Amino acid sequence: MPAKTVVAQHAAYRDDIGDLVTTRPVPGPDLDQVDPFLFLNHHGPQTYPPNNRGLPFGPHPHRGFETVTFILEGELAHRDSAGHESVIKAGGVQWMTAGSGIVHSEVSPEAFLRDGGPMEILQLWVNLPARLKMTRPRYVGVQADQIPALTADDGRVTVRLISGRWGGREGPIASLTGVFMSVLELKKGGKAGFGSLGGRSVFLYLVRGEVKVNGVAASAQHLVELDLSGDTLEIEASSDAVLLFGHADPIGEPVVAHGPFVMNTRQEILDAIRDYQAGLFENISA
Template identity: 50%
Template sequence: MKEIKSVYRAVPAHMGDLTTFRAMPTQKIQHLDPFLFLNHHGPQTYKPHNNGLPFGPHPHRGFETLTFIFDGDIVHWDSSGFKSVIHEGGVQWMTAGSGLIHSEQSSKEFTEKGGPLEIIQLWMNLPSSLKMTPPDYKGFEKDKLIHIERDDYTIHLISGTVEGITGPMDSPTNLTMMTVDIHEGGDFEIAIPEGHETLFYVVRGEVVVNGDGARKLDLVTFDRNDGIIRVHAEEESKLIIGHGLPLNEPIVAYGPFVMNSEQEIQQAFKDYEAGKLGTWS
């Protein structure tokens, strides 16, 4: 079994009336190369006639975002012309690359009627060779993901290959990404290849992973040796699991941009101000 290095608790990072916990970066963990940032919004219930998500138009360059919609919905709209609405159980995968402006807000239906909301956004770094790749976006409703159902668990596969089955998203950095639902008392295991960094986050429930306990809002880190992660669910649980090779490149992040040098960050701001990341009307 893979060795657990640490278990980190997500910290409060609330945004107005949006309940938010940040798993990374925090004072205790900066990133897990190539995974940069994880915000957990909700769970909470919005009343009718609400303002919905607060993520209006803002720029990005140099990385990717993967957004998990566990409850509620998100309307994605960006300056490259991509637009979609994704509902409960779906995901949005955006490659910012050379840069764009986008917004992530609740649908008109949600703001009028309200309802439960739980959303997680993960940032994944791009290597220097891909930081200026053209922007791209893929939205997958729940029925467009691959669902691997077993007696104890269900894997909702987004990218990579698990149990001989390949997910619908072709990750430009060959990341394997999934969510896993495990029934109370159920067991799940996954093999992680040599050299890969692992992302393991407990969205809901309580589990025993490789002999150690972890519960909702815990980020578990492992060594990079090849080995098995074994999970036993003490109660109904939901996990985000991902893995991939670290980039081993300098990470310089400032606000909405993640590059390899301060000079590249400065250029990103200049390009944004000059309208080179697109315009918003």
């Protein structure tokens, strides 16, 4: 089977949100999306002092896509207009389908505001096809101990399986569109191999460390862009490393984005703004 080819590497650029250290590899100057993966914010790593203001993401709307949030360090409190509420701790994941429209807040719990501590969070936006953009909103939050941690290469590789199948196991979150999603942890010298990727868009972001992707060196806070046609992928760690690794079938539809809304046409964006302003997303308090 032919190996996937590294097309380019995209460095995350700095775009802080207040005192929240934020970098973003996509969208960027040379890469609009990795269809259907639209957007990635990497918040932190940083340490908050006691009596801090915490995360700044009070109530805000979304429509037409999904947010997948990975809490690497710290804690994240979620509340939304569909009635979901949770506090997800380090190692856990939140997967929210905005669908037809939802308002949610993502803030630091009271204990974190009081005591402070380390914080590192990734948030990935995953597009939905036109047939699902107005689907009913949903939310799934899973803690670290609910995510299978599958080992390979004599324990030098850990695949934290969030959605999809690998190694005979299935992740706890069922994707509406067949997205495979995982967090990879590799010790220096560890190798992880993946197949059956032909025609699939691979999302590969190196959170920290250094690796080789099908023999090509990559360093921390870079997104590795791969071709569609190749079928196999091998990741070898040159140092201890953590990566976000997912793949999915491309949607191949027009993308019209405006702030928190991602639709197929400009008119659908105007409709989303109108519906939100009319209170149809059932606003919530902070």
